Amino acid sequence: MNILIVGNGFDLSHYLPTKYDHFMVAMDAIENWDEWSDEINFDDIFGTLYEKEGYFFGYTKSIYKTEKIKFSSAKIENLKQKLESNVWYKYFSEHYNKLDTWIDFEQKINEALNQILRLIEIYNKSRERVSLLENLICEYKSDEFEIINLPNDLLRKLSYLGILETHDNFSCAFWGGIEPQEKWKFSKDYIISDDSDYDEGMNILDLRVNEIFKTLSDQLEDFSELFSFYLNNIVCNLKPKKKFKKIGIGVNTEIYSFNYTNILKSYYFLDNKISFLHGSLEKSNIILGVADISDKLREYKPYQFVKYAQKILKETDYKFLEESKLIQEIYDEAKYSSGYEEYYVDPQDVKIAIWGHSLDQSDSNYIKELFSLNNEKINAFITIYVHNKNAKKDMLYNLFNILGQSEVEKWMKKGWLKFEPNPDIAKLNNIEPVELPKLAEA
Structure with missing residues (x-):
C-alpha cells in the first residue's frame, strides 16, 4: 500500500478498549471505587463490561499484560475530584445509555451548544416582555409574571452543564397558583445582577453569554485531559x-x-x-469538539468548540x-x-x-x-x-x-x-x- x-x-x-463506553465505564468505576480499598486493577475497571463484551475482553486479556494496569488509592482520589468537578463528565454520564460511538459524543456536544442557544433566545424574548427579570426559572409558563420559563428537558440539560442550579428560597407555585415544581436559578457566574445577595434572589440585568461559552470550553479541555489520562495510563500501558x-x-x-x-x-x-x-x-x-456550528451560534463566536479551529490553535498535523x-x-x-x-x-x-x-x-x-x-x-x-x-x-x-x-x-x-x-x-x-x-x- x-x-x-x-x-x-x-x-x-x-x-x-478505545470505544466511548470503554472510557466512560472506566471513569465510572474510578468515581465509585471504595475509598478504603488499596488499589483498583484492570478487572475492577472493566469488569462490568465482561458480560456484554466478553469476546472482546477475552482477547484483550490474552494479548496484553493487563495485570500491570492498577492505580493507587491516592491516584484514584485525585481522579475522583476531577470527575466530580467536571460538568461535561456529568453531562455525558446522564446521556451514557444513548451514546454508542465517539460520533455520538460529538453530536452531544453540538446538542449542548444548541441548548445554550435555546436558552439565550428564550432569555432575550423574556427581556423584551418585561423590564426586570427575577433570577427564577420554572417550567410553568405565564406572560404575567417576571420569571423565565424553560421546558423541563432544557432545565435539566442546562443544570448538568452547571449553567442552572436549584433555587431553594422561591416557589414557582407562588406566581402561578399551581402545584409546586422544581425551581432553578442561573449560576451567579453567568449573570449580571442588581443585588449582591445572591441567595435571596435578584433581578437579572444581563446574561453573560461569553462567560458561559468560555467556562464550558475550559471544562471541555479538562475533560480532554481526563481522556488523555485514560489513554496514557490504561490503553497505552497495555503491553503485548x-x-x-x-x-x-x-x-x-x-x-x-x-x-x-x-x-x-x-x-x-x-x-x-x-x-x-x-x-x-x-x-x-x-482534538475534542464538533465539525461545525450553526449560523445562529456563530453570532456568539464559540469557535473554541469547533475541531477546525482547535486544529489551528493546537497546531495538529494539518x-x-x-x-x-x-x-x-x-x-x-x-x-x-x-x-x-x-x-x-x-x-x-x-x-x-x-x-x-x-x-x-x-x-x-x-x-x-x-x-x-x-x-x-x-x-x-x-x-x-x-x-x-x-x-x-x-x-x-x-x-x-x-x-x-x-x-x-x-x-x-x-x-x-x-x-x-x-x-x-x-x-x-x-x-x-x-x-x-x-x-x-x-
Whole structure:
C-alpha cells in the first residue's frame, strides 16, 4: 500500500478498549471505587463490561499484560475530584445509555451548544416582555409574571452543564397558583445582577453569554485531559505479551491517523512518518469538539468548540493528501517542460487503505479530498476495511451522504473502490481468548 488511513477501529482491531463506553465505564468505576480499598486493577475497571463484551475482553486479556494496569488509592482520589468537578463528565454520564460511538459524543456536544442557544433566545424574548427579570426559572409558563420559563428537558440539560442550579428560597407555585415544581436559578457566574445577595434572589440585568461559552470550553479541555489520562495510563500501558506479526505496511507507506494513540510505532516499531490529524498524546494536543456550528451560534463566536479551529490553535498535523509528499512527487513526475510545450506521462497508481475510520460526515472534508484524487495523473484505488456487514452498510451510506450515490457507483463500477474484511489480528498471531474472571462477571 502507498497510503494508510487509520481510525479508532484500527485500535479496536487490536482489542484495545478505545470505544466511548470503554472510557466512560472506566471513569465510572474510578468515581465509585471504595475509598478504603488499596488499589483498583484492570478487572475492577472493566469488569462490568465482561458480560456484554466478553469476546472482546477475552482477547484483550490474552494479548496484553493487563495485570500491570492498577492505580493507587491516592491516584484514584485525585481522579475522583476531577470527575466530580467536571460538568461535561456529568453531562455525558446522564446521556451514557444513548451514546454508542465517539460520533455520538460529538453530536452531544453540538446538542449542548444548541441548548445554550435555546436558552439565550428564550432569555432575550423574556427581556423584551418585561423590564426586570427575577433570577427564577420554572417550567410553568405565564406572560404575567417576571420569571423565565424553560421546558423541563432544557432545565435539566442546562443544570448538568452547571449553567442552572436549584433555587431553594422561591416557589414557582407562588406566581402561578399551581402545584409546586422544581425551581432553578442561573449560576451567579453567568449573570449580571442588581443585588449582591445572591441567595435571596435578584433581578437579572444581563446574561453573560461569553462567560458561559468560555467556562464550558475550559471544562471541555479538562475533560480532554481526563481522556488523555485514560489513554496514557490504561490503553497505552497495555503491553503485548509477544510481538505482533507484521501487517504489510511498507517503509515508504504514508500514514494518516485520526487516532490519538500511536500503536503503529509502539507495537509494530514502524519508522514511517505519521500525520495525526486530530492531535496526539505525544504532543498533548488532542482534538475534542464538533465539525461545525450553526449560523445562529456563530453570532456568539464559540469557535473554541469547533475541531477546525482547535486544529489551528493546537497546531495538529494539518496537511492531508493534496499536500502529501507522495502525491506531489507524482504530480512533479507527470509533467515536465520542453520550451513552451508540456508533455504528460501515464498516470501512476496509488493504493489507499482505510482501516477503522467510520467515514462519518464530521470528517467529510477529508473524505471529499480522498475521493477527488483520480485524474489524468493519478489512478487511485481505495480499499476500505470493515469490521462486519453492518459496518460496511454504515460506511456505504455515509459515502452516499457525502459524495452522492452516483459518485460512489462510479468508483465501484470502475474498480477504484472495494470493501474487505478487517485483517484478523488474533488469527494472524495465533491468539485465542482467555476465560474472564468469575468475580468480574458478577
